[in-house]
Amino acid sequence: MRKLIVILWGLSITSCNYFDVKKTSTETILNEELKTFNWKDVDEYPSFSSCDNAFQKEERKKCFTQTLINTISNQLAHQNIVVTEDVADTVVMRLQVTYKGELNVLSIKADSLTYQQIPKIDSLLTSTLNALPKIYPAVKRSQQVTTQFDLPIIVEVN
Structure with a gap:
């Protein structure tokens, strides 16, 4: 039982990085979207x-x-x-x-x-x-x- 607790404890310490949520700012999303945006073309002409x-x-x-x-x-x-x-x-x-x-x-x-x-x-x-x-x-x-x-x-x- 003691070995099982040590193994679970070791796994929980090394797996903490998997639970981190990477935050993406709205500016990053906007900048990525603007890179794919075609500024020279419109959906409908005048x-x-x-x-x-x-x-x-x-x-x-x-x-x-x-x-x-x-x-x-x-x-x-x-x-x-x-x-x-x-x-x-x-x-x-x-x-x-x-x-x-x-x-x-x-x-x-x-x-x-x-x-x-x-x-x-x-x-x-x-x-x-x-x-x-x-x-x-x-x-x-x-x-x-x-x-x-x-x-x-x-x-x-x-």
């Missing part, structure tokens, strides 16, 4: 109500960009732009859709010839965005998020 019938992620993105391009093109077509030389350029607009659904123009990049022939191209392009319907922001993990993207616009004036 959209318009006209894009609600598109169920696939890529279809919604295409519908959103196509609606933007069509609205800008239609608005620019109503402008009377006079140039001395033909202009054929791809203007790149960097846009931001906030988590509240607000559209902001971050920058507009165009060729120097385009700026020379159409000095007010920035204000023309920015004013065309006023005709857009309500924008629904992008969604990442069930949260509305701010996104930004580049929108190429082909400008041709003869």
Whole structure:
């Protein structure tokens, strides 16, 4: 009996480490989760109500960009732009859709010839965005998020 008590006592002393609970802080869990998080992709792209019938992620993105391009093109077509030389350029607009659904123009990049022939191209392009319907922001993990993207616009004036 004495040998059994000594063996049990010896086992209980060496097994104490098995009963220790390792505590993991919430910061450690958050940091591990952030490492696996893809910051460059969203679950749902920004959209318009006209894009609600598109169920696939890529279809919604295409519908959103196509609606933007069509609205800008239609608005620019109503402008009377006079140039001395033909202009054929791809203007790149960097846009931001906030988590509240607000559209902001971050920058507009165009060729120097385009700026020379159409000095007010920035204000023309920015004013065309006023005709857009309500924008629904992008969604990442069930949260509305701010996104930004580049929108190429082909400008041709003869």
